[in-house]
Amino acid sequence: MLKAERRNGGTADHSLVPSFPHSDSSALDPCVHCGFCLPACPTYLVTGDEGDSPRGRIVLMRSLERGEMSPNDSGLLEHLEGCLGCLGCEPACPSGVGYGRGLEAAREQIFQARGLSPLARLVLGVFRYGKIWRPLFAMARALRATGLPHLLSGRGRFGFGMGMLASSSEMTEQAEQRKAVGEQGGSSLGVTAPPPRGPVAPPTVVLFRGCVMNALFSHVHEATKRTLRVNGYRVIEARGQVCCGALHEHAGDVGGARSLAAANVAALEGRADFIVVNSAGCGALLKDYGRLMGSDAAAKLAAKVRDVSELLAEKGPRPGAPIGLDVAYDAPCHLQHAQRVLEAPLAMLEAVPGLRLRILPGSDRCCGSAGIYSVLRPAMARAVLDSKIASVAEARPRPDLIVTGNPGCLMQIGAGLRAARLPIGVAHPVELLDLSYDEAGYYG
Ligand code: SF4
Numbered sequence: 001m002l003k004a005e006r007r008n009g010g011t012a013d014h015s016l017v018p019s020f021p022h023s024d025s026s027a028l029d030p031c032v033h034c035g036f037c038l039p040a041c042p043t044y045l046v047t048g049d050e051g052d053s054p055r056g057r058i059v060l061m062r063s064l065e066r067g068e069m070s071p072n073d074s075g076l077l078e079h080l081e082g083c084l085g086c087l088g089c090e091p092a093c094p095s096g097v098g099y100g101r102g103l104e105a106a107r108e109q110i111f112q113a114r115g116l117s118p119l120a121r122l123v124l125g126v127f128r129y130g131k132i133w134r135p136l137f138a139m140a141r142a143l144r145a146t147g148l149p150h151l152l153s154g155r156g157r158f159g160f161g162m163g164m165l166a167s168s169s170e171m172t173e174q175a176e177q178r179k180a181v182g183e184q185g186g187s188s189l190g191v192t193a194p195p196p197r198g199p200v201a202p203p204t205v206v207l208f209r210g211c212v213m214n215a216l217f218s219h220v221h222e223a224t225k226r227t228l229r230v231n232g233y234r235v236i237e238a239r240g241q242v243c244c245g246a247l248h249e250h251a252g253d254v255g256g257a258r259s260l261a262a263a264n265v266a267a268l269e270g271r272a273d274f275i276v277v278n279s280a281g282c283g284a285l286l287k288d289y290g291r292l293m294g295s296d297a298a299a300k301l302a303a304k305v306r307d308v309s310e311l312l313a314e315k316g317p318r319p320g321a322p323i324g325l326d327v328a329y330d331a332p333c334h335l336q337h338a339q340r341v342l343e344a345p346l347a348m349l350e351a352v353p354g355l356r357l358r359i360l361p362g363s364d365r366c367c368g369s370a371g372i373y374s375v376l377r378p379a380m381a382r383a384v385l386d387s388k389i390a391s392v393a394e395a396r397p398r399p400d401l402i403v404t405g406n407p408g409c410l411m412q413i414g415a416g417l418r419a420a421r422l423p424i425g426v427a428h429p430v431e432l433l434d435l436s437y438d439e440a441g442y443y444g
């Protein structure tokens with residue numbers, strides 16, 4: 001129930017509040033309240049409430065900044081916490097408003113005044129410490145291996161959670177479960193491995209492993225490494241990495257995000273020419289480590305960060321063997337809006353001959369996953385997801401696969417498709433290229 005996610009009662013106290021700790025609140029200054037951003041906002045489209053729109057939230061953030069509203073005001077909290085942080089409003093704005101920067105500043109101010117809700121504290125606490133999340137995800141993997149999450153996936157909260165876990169499986173496992181795309185694979189198509197190409201000293205790439213990606217999507221990490229090698233990169237590993245800190249930063253816990261970022265900078269600094277990331281949410285923050293940390297080392301590291309699609313697109317990439325699937329690309333918000341990477345994932349997929357690639361209406365809109373948003377506000381997250389699933393259901397011909405480059409989106413969209421009983425799988429784009437290379441015999 002959306003209503004159940006709203007806070008009870010008004011607790012506004014109009015005590016003086018500190019000014020924004022972030023200097024970036026000025027990013028909201030250009031807003032002229034024109035409203036062009038409203039149709040791009042998924043939460044506004046669900047509720048039709050001005051307070052759930054970018055324009056309404058900007059008014060609230062400015063009031064908070066000026067001390068006219070307290071960070072404890074229940075209405076302000078409701079609308080600002082209800083924001084997905086998807087940044088869909090930024091490209092829609094003709095005035096160049098930096099909505100994301102303003103939201104970060106407001107959330108940091110709220111965090112400093114109130115801390116986190118008990119649920120958010122619990123979830124973020126888990127991701128802060130590898131000693132907690134590693135065994136938890138190991139249990140999740142063991143459960144996934146039983147096949148039960150696939151059988152138990154459905155519409156209710158439990159069924160949706162099971163659908164999310166089932167959707168973190170490898171693309172080929174999902175295909176077997178659906179008995180739908182298995183026949184598309186077949187045996188090797190007899191394409192001989194291409195001769196090695198590229199410079200004598202190939203560019204080195206260190207893989208950013210992250211937390212959820214490493215725990216549930218290690219198959220995407222393997223696909224990333226294999227496809228990069230085929231395209232002339234030397235891929236190396238680095239120990240000592242932790243969660244990127246994006247979940248913490250989005251919640252306003254900038255201190256928590258900085259401490260995780262510091263560990264990652266120490267682990268990755270000076271290791272390679274590039275740092276490759278295959279999770280849009282992690283990549284967006286890693287590219288922003290310089291601003292987050294305010295250090296030269298972090299800025300230098302951030303300048304080397306690339307989404308896997310960017311590195312592959314830079315090389316062509318090398319074409320693989322044909323795969324005859326209908327595929328719809330869904331752009332993760334933190335790839336298209338935060339990183340402004342639009343073409344590279346499509347270039348990567350175009351290297352798979354025979355793929356019937358489409359972009360469905362609403363594919364550029366948030367799926368409702370949004371970090372830990374789907375845990376904290378499940379009803380709104382599902383309402384936002386529903387319009388995307390409806391668009392997929394209406395597509396003719398129906399796609400075999402939805403591809404998207406972010407773990408939260410893969411699990412959210414995958415669970416939504418399962419809840420709607422649509423026989424459509426989800427995959428990371430690099431999984432398709434990897435399958436195509438495998439079919440081409442590039443891996444020997
Ligand atoms: S954020 Fe941009 S598009 Fe939205 S109301 Fe302000 S100026 Fe207009």
Ligand code: SF4
Nearest residue numbers: 041083084086087089
């Ligand atoms: S970030 Fe997304 S949910 Fe928040 S105001 Fe902008 S478009 Fe709406």
